[in-house]
Amino acid sequence: MNRRQLLYGTGIGLVSGAAARAGVKAPSGSDDQARPAALTLVGYQPTSMLHARETHVARARYPVIDIHTHITESSTSINGVDLASERDFHATPDELIPVMDRKNIRTMVNLTGGFGAGLTETLEKYDKSYRDRFYTFTEPCYSRFLEPDYPRIQAETIQQARRDGARGLKILKTLGLYLRENITTGKLVKIDDSRFDPMWDACGQLSMPVAIHISDPIAFFTLTDRFNERYEELNNHPDWSFYGRDFPSNAELIEARNRVMARHPNTRFIVLHVGNFAENLENVSENLDRFPNMTVDTAARIGELGRQPRASRAFFERYQDRILFGTDATPNASNYPQQLFVDQLYDIYYRFLETDDEYFDYAPAKVPPQGRWRIYGINLPESILLKVYHGNAARELRLST
Numbered sequence: 411m412n413r414r415q416l417l418y419g420t421g422i423g424l425v426s427g428a429a430a431r432a433g434v435k436a437p438s439g440s441d442d443q444a445r446p447a448a449l450t451l452v453g454y455q456p457t458s459m460l461h462a463r464e465t466h467v468a469r470a471r472y473p474v475i476d477i478h479t480h481i482t483e484s485s486t487s488i489n490g491v492d493l494a495s496e497r498d499f500h501a502t503p504d505e506l507i508p509v510m511d512r513k514n515i516r517t518m519v520n521l522t523g524g525f526g527a528g529l530t531e532t533l534e535k536y537d538k539s540y541r542d543r544f545y546t547f548t549e550p551c552y553s554r555f556l557e558p559d560y561p562r563i564q565a566e567t568i569q570q571a572r573r574d575g576a577r578g579l580k581i582l583k584t585l586g587l588y589l590r591e592n593i594t595t596g597k598l599v600k601i602d603d604s605r606f607d608p609m610w611d612a613c614g615q616l617s618m619p620v621a622i623h624i625s626d627p628i629a630f631f632t633l634t635d636r637f638n639e640r641y642e643e644l645n646n647h648p649d650w651s652f653y654g655r656d657f658p659s660n661a662e663l664i665e666a667r668n669r670v671m672a673r674h675p676n677t678r679f680i681v682l683h684v685g686n687f688a689e690n691l692e693n694v695s696e697n698l699d700r701f702p703n704m705t706v707d708t709a710a711r712i713g714e715l716g717r718q719p720r721a722s723r724a725f726f727e728r729y730q731d732r733i734l735f736g737t738d739a740t741p742n743a744s745n746y747p748q749q750l751f752v753d754q755l756y757d758i759y760y761r762f763l764e765t766d767d768e769y770f771d772y773a774p775a776k777v778p779p780q781g782r783w784r785i786y787g788i789n790l791p792e793s794i795l796l797k798v799y800h801g802n803a804a805r806e807l808r809l810s811t
């Protein structure tokens with residue numbers, strides 16, 4: 411029995427409140443009178459007493475392309491599968507641009523632009539009205555998955571999206587974790603299902619990068635119990651757990667994704683959320699070494715990168731040409747503070763990349779939302795910052811500047 415098990419087992423510590431309410435008497439002892447009121451885990455918000463330097467990096471060192479944002483989203487989703495062409499618009503350009511200007515964000519890449527009429531409307535409202543401030547990616551039209559000619563239809567839809575102005579293709583974790591043989595019911599469809607081969611090839615032929623999100627933090631694939639390091643997050647969002655049922659394992663998802671990258675060497679893949687395995691940079695490094703058509707972004711994993719600052723710094727040095735700046739920023743996403751599009755979100759990313767500050771919050775929230783730890787800056791040199799903030803994304807998006 412380790413110390414943590416011992417504490418829980420004896421009702422001491424954070425669970426003592428629950429134990430007390432359940433009628434369990436605290437052991438008698440001379441300290442009992444002075445003991446403070448019992449707390450539940452959710453009410454515990456300790457203030458750090460550490461005297462540490464606080465650097466406020468209000469503007470990025472170089473103009474930023476945020477490769478991973480969600481300005482629009484499908485208006486209809488059933489069992490995790492986005493089905494509508496129509497978009498919900500989370501913010502207007504007029505609401506976004508002042509923040510972008512303050513934070514030195516040249517361009518926001520809106521990954522969830524959808525397809526068809528909704529995509530066209532998004533391109534008109536953002537990309538075409540504010541040149542180079544917004545780029546939009548298209549998404550598969552899974553609503554047509556049951557049509558016998560779907561592989562060809564999907565490839566042609568990508569070609570049309572390119573003609574309309576879409577800059578790339580976004581794959582949500584829908585593929586592998588939600589899309590089923592009858593779209594929302596039946597057996598899960600695998601990431602490397604051959605029905606998508608024409609889609610991957612079309613992206614290669616059109617020089618459209620594929621921003622792909624598969625899997626999720628490894629803790630989402632383990633039981634949500636007291637040993638789970640993201641217990642509070644999973645408790646807040648129980649539907650984020652992929653433990654049990656018919657879900658594939660994290661390893662199976664990554665292997666299927668790797669087979670896709672191997673089979674389509676002329677297609678470029680931006681593997682989001684630090685290669686979908688930020689807790690294991692060794693795994694991400696191995697795959698970057700294996701697949702020259704793979705890059706990664708940093709979105710919503712600053713908490714993971716920042717709690718392993720020495721490994722992260724080495725990772726950024728070694729793969730400085732393969733890492734793109736991304737945040738997952740979503741306007742008005744108050745349920746997910748680690749993604750909330752506000753000035754403070756960018757302050758945190760810039761502080762992590764540009765300073766060697768220690769022990770600071772990775773999200774603008776009272777309680778760290780993705781696990782109870784804090785992060786450390788990695789103080790990258792200017793040459794690497796320039797690539798991560800701008801150069802690598804400009805290359806993958808085939809921009810001239």
Ligand SMILES: [Zn+2]
Binds near residue numbers: 738
């Ligand atoms: Zn995202």
